[in-house]
Amino acid sequence: MKILVLIKQTPDTEAKIRLSSDNKTIEQGDVKFIINPYDEFAIEEALKLKEKLGAGEVVIASFGGDSAKELIVKGLAMGGDRGLLISSAGLEGTDSLGIAKVLANAIKEEKADLVFCGKQAIDDDNMHVGTMTAEILGWPHVNVVTKFELTGTTARVEREIEGGQVEVYDVTLPAIFGAHKALNTPRYASLPGIMKAKKKPFDIKTPADIKVDVGSLKAKSIITGYKYPPEKPKGKVFAGEPVEAMVDKVVKLLREEAKII
Amino acid sequence: MKVLVFIEQRDGKIKSSAHEALTVGTKLAGSPDNLAAVLIGSGAAALAPQLAGWGANIIFTADSADLALYNIQSYANGVDAAIKAFTPDVVLGVASPMGRDLFPRLAARFDASILTDLTSIEASGSGITGTKPMYSGKCIADVASAGAKITFATVRQNVFPANKAGSGTATSTPVTAAAGDGKIRTIEIRKGKSAKPDLTEASVIISGGRAMGNSDNFKILTECADVIGATVGASRAAVDSGYASHDMQVGQTGKTVNPNLYIACGISGSIQHMAGMRTSKVIVAVNTDKDAPIFGIASYGIVGDLFQVVPLLTARFKALLK
Numbered sequence: 001m002k003i004l005v006l007i008k009q010t011p012d013t014e015a016k017i018r019l020s021s022d023n024k025t026i027e028q029g030d031v032k033f034i035i036n037p038y039d040e041f042a043i044e045e046a047l048k049l050k051e052k053l054g055a056g057e058v059v060i061a062s063f064g065g066d067s068a069k070e071l072i073v074k075g076l077a078m079g080g081d082r083g084l085l086i087s088s089a090g091l092e093g094t095d096s097l098g099i100a101k102v103l104a105n106a107i108k109e110e111k112a113d114l115v116f117c118g119k120q121a122i123d124d125d126n127m128h129v130g131t132m133t134a135e136i137l138g139w140p141h142v143n144v145v146t147k148f149e150l151t152g153t154t155a156r157v158e159r160e161i162e163g164g165q166v167e168v169y170d171v172t173l174p175a176i177f178g179a180h181k182a183l184n185t186p187r188y189a190s191l192p193g194i195m196k197a198k199k200k201p202f203d204i205k206t207p208a209d210i211k212v213d214v215g216s217l218k219a220k221s222i223i224t225g226y227k228y229p230p231e232k233p234k235g236k237v238f239a240g241e242p243v244e245a246m247v248d249k250v251v252k253l254l255r256e257e258a259k260i261i
Numbered sequence: 262m263k264v265l266v267f268i269e270q271r272d273g274k275i276k277s278s279a280h281e282a283l284t285v286g287t288k289l290a291g292s293p294d295n296l297a298a299v300l301i302g303s304g305a306a307a308l309a310p311q312l313a314g315w316g317a318n319i320i321f322t323a324d325s326a327d328l329a330l331y332n333i334q335s336y337a338n339g340v341d342a343a344i345k346a347f348t349p350d351v352v353l354g355v356a357s358p359m360g361r362d363l364f365p366r367l368a369a370r371f372d373a374s375i376l377t378d379l380t381s382i383e384a385s386g387s388g389i390t391g392t393k394p395m396y397s398g399k400c401i402a403d404v405a406s407a408g409a410k411i412t413f414a415t416v417r418q419n420v421f422p423a424n425k426a427g428s429g430t431a432t433s434t435p436v437t438a439a440a441g442d443g444k445i446r447t448i449e450i451r452k453g454k455s456a457k458p459d460l461t462e463a464s465v466i467i468s469g470g471r472a473m474g475n476s477d478n479f480k481i482l483t484e485c486a487d488v489i490g491a492t493v494g495a496s497r498a499a500v501d502s503g504y505a506s507h508d509m510q511v512g513q514t515g516k517t518v519n520p521n522l523y524i525a526c527g528i529s530g531s532i533q534h535m536a537g538m539r540t541s542k543v544i545v546a547v548n549t550d551k552d553a554p555i556f557g558i559a560s561y562g563i564v565g566d567l568f569q570v571v572p573l574l575t576a577r578f579k580a581l582l583k
Contacts, residue, residue: 013513013533017399026400037514097369122513124395124402126377128365135369140334140445143362156448161358162461164453164508167331172444181514182507220374220409223402229394229539237562239551246563247573250545251581253561258543260522261489261581 001056003046004112006103006130007039007075009068010123023225035071038118040078040186041179045148046116047079048184052150057081059110063102064088069202077189077197084110085204091217096124098217100132105210107137112174114155119144119178127178134176142169143178262384264290265349266317267340268300269359271331271450275300275311278355278462280423285416286353287316287426289384294318296429299343301336301438303329309433316426321346323438330450331359334441337366342436344371349411350387356415357461368413374406377415380540388412397513397536418462419519453508457492460511465522466541468494468511469504470534472527472549472567476504481568482526485575488582494518496528512537524574526567530555547571 011017011031018027035043043060050056060075061084062068072083086106091098107115120127127143134141146166147158150173159167160180171177189197207214236253238246254261266286269276283298290296297319300309305324312320323339340363344352352367354360356378368375374388380401382391388406391414395402406412453459460466467482467489479493486493495505497512511518513533523541528534530546530553538544539558546559547570556562563570 011396013397013536017396019400026396096365096375097372100369122397125397125517127361128368128375128377131362131365132369135366140441141366142445144358159358160508161450162459163457164459166451166453168448168451170446170448175444181510218408220372220407221376222405222407224390224405225403226395226400227403229398229401232539232544232558232560235544235556235559235561237546237551237556237559237564239564243563243565243569244573246565247570247577250561250563251574251577254522254543254545255581258522258560260543261578 001053001113002059002111003049003056004059004061004107004110004115005039005042005046005075005080006115006117007043007060007062007071008036008121009033009062009064009071010036010121013037013122019226019228023227026226033067033071035074036118036121038120038179038181041181041183042116042118043075043078043080044184044186045179047187049150059084059112061086061106063099072202073197074189076200077194078187079193082200083202086210087204087206091207091214093219094217095219095221096126096128097132097221098219100129100136101216102207102212103129103133104136105212107133109210114173115176117176117178119180130176130178139175140171141176141178142171144180145177146180146182148177148183262289262350262387263295263347264351264353265343265347266296266298267352267354267360267363268298268312269355269357270300270302270305270308273302273304273308275308276355276357277423278357278418280315281418281421282353282355282416283312283315283317284424285382285421289351289382289389290316293429297321297343297347297349299340299436301328301339306433306435309431312429313431314425314427314429315431316429318430318432319347319434320431321436322433323436327440328438330447332441332445332447333362333366334445335438337363338441339436339438340367341370342438344411346436351389351412351414354415356417360415364413364415371411372409374409374412376404376406376412379414379416380420382414382416389414394540397517398539399536417519419464460492460494460509460516460518463492463518464520465489465491466494466511466518466520467491467524467526468496468528469499469526470496470528471498471502473499473504479505481571485571485578488575488578496534525555526571528555529553530558
């Protein structure tokens with residue numbers, strides 16, 4: 001079974017986001033990039049599945065710039081078998097649908113049986129690409145997956161929705177699954193894993209190499225600018241008084257100033 | 262512009278957030294003839310009259326016993342049928358788990374523009390412009406549809422008011438939600454343990470952090486929550502320490518919440534936690550550390566021990582709300 005894992009590089013969760021002076025872009029200067037945290041759950045689930053089946057190949061794939069290469073290698077260090085970078089050079093302005101079109105072609109070219117990705121990327125927080133890619137391929141998808149079990153070519157998966165409710169699906173492969181946090185605990189790369197990763201097969205392809213009609217990638221959903229969230233007015237913080245007095249003050253403010261209780 | 266609003270129902274109940282979407286749709290459409298809605302599920306036709314006065318003259322309904330449980334394929338086919346019948350410029354919904362599942366699939370199907378989780382939205386020609394939080398709320402992006410025939414848009418829950426338009430006859434018009442290819446079958450939808458609204462829908466939240474010490478201590482938060490109708494949340498530190506379950510986690514790898522009131526107890530306020538709750542309208546922080554970052558975004562703060570403060574808060578709230 002060939003399992004493809006789609007990963008994306010995102011700024012570290014601790015990163016401060018700074019806007020360019022014209023507010024048109026986000027400064028990438030000293031931002032540290034990581035594998036999108038949800039994608040690590042996707043990698044782990046792929047590795048677990050391959051171990052359970054005792055055979056197969058796990059391909060770690062990304063659509064991105066040169067800097068994504070290093071993160072794919074991290075996925076290989078965790079245990080992936082092969083890296084695949086689809087170069088986004090010249091296509092940085094495309095939207096989630098454009099990216100899905102590229103990835104759908106990559107999946108077709110790779111003849112993958114099963115695809116894992118993260119449920120969303122923590123940069124744009126869109127939750128678009130996995131689902132769109134499945135639609136383009138005519139495949140089923142389940143996003144926000146918290147439990148995955150494969151029997152033959154049918155996966156029994158659970159998806160978390162609101163109010164602690166859980167949707168339970170049977171899905172016939174091939175399909176795309178978006179991993180959520182509760183799915184597993186991602187492993188750390190071992191030292192031998194890190195050493196081996198550098199020697200594992202790694203392909204870099206352009207969208208044209210995988211037969212993407214580049215003309216179809218023009219963005220229909222665009223970002224015209226950024227701003228910082230409005231500053232919260234300075235709050236009223238009470239300290240050093242008897243607890244009862246402080247509680248009374250806050251309750252009074254909630255009642256009379258915020259008018260919320 | 263012509264606007265089609267997707268109305269979400271579960272278990273025969275229209276979600277309150279659907280009224281928020283209808284209010285936005287009414288404004289974008291400008292007239293009840295330009296606004297339609299689509300409602301899918303077993304019993305949908307009988308539910309449609311409940312939408313009278315919410316701005317739409319036509320409610321497309323896909324109603325059959327097979328649609329009792331949500332399934333991405335049949336529900337997408339139902340919205341697809343309504344789109345073909347009404348030919349809207351904009352298809353509008355809510356960034357709920359169902360909306361986040363359906364809209365990207367439909368946008369790909371129609372080779373369309375898609376703008377989701379919007380916190381403001383305006384008509385612009387036959388498309389829309391709006392804003393959406395990115396990087397977990399660390400910045401706001403101005404977004405727009407560009408050159409697509411249809412724009413799919415979802416609004417963030419709890420951001421827009423729900424105001425009845427007073428117009429709209431809500432006449433049910435049947436459409437067919439064709440069954441899918443059977444490659445994804447909904448087996449069941451298991452109920453949650455709590456009758457409280459989900460964190461993402463809650464208007465009041467009280468959350469505990471690592472300082473809670475153990476899972477039993479969350480009882481004091483539950484007691485307070487019961488008095489003020491709050492849902493209980495937790496920080497990642499509390500979840501990772503095993504004090505609270507993962508579905509209670511607020512923050513970057515948990516849930517992004519947007520309540521009217523957020524009470525943070527024993528939560529220092531990591532960047533990841535604040536990313537998930539900073540848009541709360543009023544924030545109350547209780548922490549023993551006066552330098553805790555959470556006080557930087559709090560509307561009101563008490564530097565003190567949550568085990569003393571929370572029971573007192575509960576008692577005061579109880580007296581007020583009696």
